[in-house]
Structure formats: structure tokens, C-alpha cells
Amino acid sequence: MASATPKSYFWKGFRDGAPFVFVAMPFGLLFGVFATEAGLNIIQTMTFSATVFAGAAQFTALQLLQDNTPTVIVLISALAVNLRVAMYSASLTPYLGAAPLWQRACAAYLIVDQSYACSMIRFEKEPDMTVPQRMIYFFGSVTPITPLWVLGTYLGAVLGTQIPESWALDFALPITFLAMIGPMMRTLAHVVAALVAIVVALLTVAVPFNLGLLIAGAAGMVAGAQIELMLERNKS
Amino acid sequence: MTQIDSTTIWIIIIGLAIGSYLLRFTFIGLVGDRPMPPWLLRHLRYTAVAIIPALIAPLVVWPSATDGQPDLPRMSAAAVALTVGYVTKNVLAAIFTGAATLYGLLYLVA
Numbered sequence: 001m002a003s004a005t006p007k008s009y010f011w012k013g014f015r016d017g018a019p020f021v022f023v024a025m026p027f028g029l030l031f032g033v034f035a036t037e038a039g040l041n042i043i044q045t046m047t048f049s050a051t052v053f054a055g056a057a058q059f060t061a062l063q064l065l066q067d068n069t070p071t072v073i074v075l076i077s078a079l080a081v082n083l084r085v086a087m088y089s090a091s092l093t094p095y096l097g098a099a100p101l102w103q104r105a106c107a108a109y110l111i112v113d114q115s116y117a118c119s120m121i122r123f124e125k126e127p128d129m130t131v132p133q134r135m136i137y138f139f140g141s142v143t144p145i146t147p148l149w150v151l152g153t154y155l156g157a158v159l160g161t162q163i164p165e166s167w168a169l170d171f172a173l174p175i176t177f178l179a180m181i182g183p184m185m186r187t188l189a190h191v192v193a194a195l196v197a198i199v200v201a202l203l204t205v206a207v208p209f210n211l212g213l214l215i216a217g218a219a220g221m222v223a224g225a226q227i228e229l230m231l232e233r234n235k236s
Numbered sequence: 237m238t239q240i241d242s243t244t245i246w247i248i249i250i251g252l253a254i255g256s257y258l259l260r261f262t263f264i265g266l267v268g269d270r271p272m273p274p275w276l277l278r279h280l281r282y283t284a285v286a287i288i289p290a291l292i293a294p295l296v297v298w299p300s301a302t303d304g305q306p307d308l309p310r311m312s313a314a315a316v317a318l319t320v321g322y323v324t325k326n327v328l329a330a331i332f333t334g335a336a337t338l339y340g341l342l343y344l345v346a
Contacts, residue, residue: 039240044249051253055286059346060291065240067300074248077291079255083283089263090272090280092257096264108261121323170301171310171338175317177292182321184285193282194289201290204298209319215282225278 009133013118013140020114025152026053026143031062032156033163034173038062042157049153053112053146056180063173069210077213084169090118093125094137098131107138129232189231193224309341 028049035045052058061078088111096107118141123134151182183189203217204212257324296314298304319332321327
């Protein structure tokens, strides 16, 4: 199976993924701090980061936990935020779907924004790559990120206990999320999806159990999908 | 901030760990080489971009730290973080300028 120098593709992936350590590390740190502030102990915080391995979903769960949201709604909302990894999984499938099941099972755990972005760019640029080369590249791209995400979480959890209340950390989480939204606004459809979601969220704030969030999210998704359809129709 | 009980936290951690893994595994593991319906992909594309703003909007307009009173430093920080993120596409730059705005204005107002 292993054809021409799979090792070199590992290092190619590693190099392409390396710049993201500057995102993974501080993000992990922030999560560690927030989780500690929310009352999670260090074992819970570390388990959270290591097993869920999805920053935005983890932050969502923390925020909702603090608002006394019912457990089911916390789970649904956080998983909804994470639905995009299902989309990543779907779009990686044509490239990696032919690999052995155990490799795909391991790769699935490591599907994050960064490994997805690196891999898609590389696979499209080099259509002649074999499936093993693609797989080893994928693992390479996520190798620098994973340990630093976990290490960052640990440092944040340790530091978090020492941060005084006067630091207004209540608003650090919204700022973190808002900062993530900006780069997501790639097309008009994304902007409309976000705007519709915001308006509906503000209108449904009185709906119990934070269900307004799910209503608003669904409205935003439909709006985005419809705009995308309209733009496609206008083009053709 | 209310204390959350440990069982709830564990249920959420384990639930999210399993759920997130299934989300990741479903397509690459189970769907394999079969194509997916375009309408599904079209909606999946907008999940994060819809849910995250919906989560944040009420926190920005009615912050819990001020008992739900709209608050100039927090609104300004939100605007700065969003704008810098949009213009630079750099998440960390947006976090830092947003935080600087928040602390700067909190300091001036206090």
C-alpha cells in the first residue's frame, strides 16, 4: 500500500498545520480559564478538551451551563454548533473514503477546522495524491495542533483559578465568539444567515429553556441556504 | 455565577464527546463513497454562522454582569471584535482589540 515516501507527506502536513499552533494554544488557554471560572475542576476541563476537541462547541456548552439551561438543550445547541464538522467529514469523504476503516475512525476524531482546511487545499492542488498519502498528510496537519490545544487547556485551567473577578471575564466569551464570526462571513449568504439568526434570537429571548437559540439557529440556516440558492439561480 | 453540579457537567462532557465523534464519523465512516443530497450540505454550511451569533446577540444587548442593562463598554467591545475579525480574518487580533476596547472603556467609565 504505502507508495512513494509517505513520510514526506506527513511533514508536508505538519508544516502546513504548524502556523495554527498560534490559534490552538491561546484558544485552549481561554477554554481552560473559562471552564475553571464556570466551576469545572481540572479533570473535567481536561477531559472536555481532550474528548470533545471542538473549541466553539465547548465554549457554547459552557455559556449555556452558566445560564442554567436544561442539559438536553445544552447538548443539542453545542452539537448544532459542531454540525460543521459533519460537513467537513462529508467533504473529506471523496478523498479519504477508500482508506481502511480503522484509519478513517482515527481520522474522524481529528477533524477540526485546521486539519480540514489544510487538507482540502492540498488535495485539490494535488489531485494525483494516493489515498495513503492523503491520509498521512491529514494526520501530519493535525499533529502540531492537538498537543498544544490540550496543553493550552491545562495551563488555562491552572491560571484560571487565580484570576480576580474584577477582570470582567463575563464578557471574554462573547468577545471570543464575535471574533470567530468575522472571518466566517465569506459570502452574502453567510452574512444573511447571521443577521437573521441575531434578529430571531433577540425576538425569542423570552422563550423558555433557551429554546430561542435553536429556533434562531434554524431560521439562520434556512435563510443562508435560500440566499445561496437565489444567488446560484441569478448566476445561471 | 451559579455552581453547576458535577453530574450535569459529566453528562454534558460525555454526551458531547460521543455526539461530536458521531458527527465526525458519520460521513467519512459510514457514508463512504456515496454522494450526499445537496440540500443537506447547503443547510449544514450555515449552522455555525447562524448558531454562534444567535447565542451571542442577547449577551451583547443585555449583559448579565450589568443585570441586563445595555452597557457602552460591552457593546463597543463587541462591535470592535466583530469588525476587526471581519476585516483582518484574524481571530486572535479580533479578541485582543475587543478586549482592549472593553478594558479601556471600563477604565474610563469607572
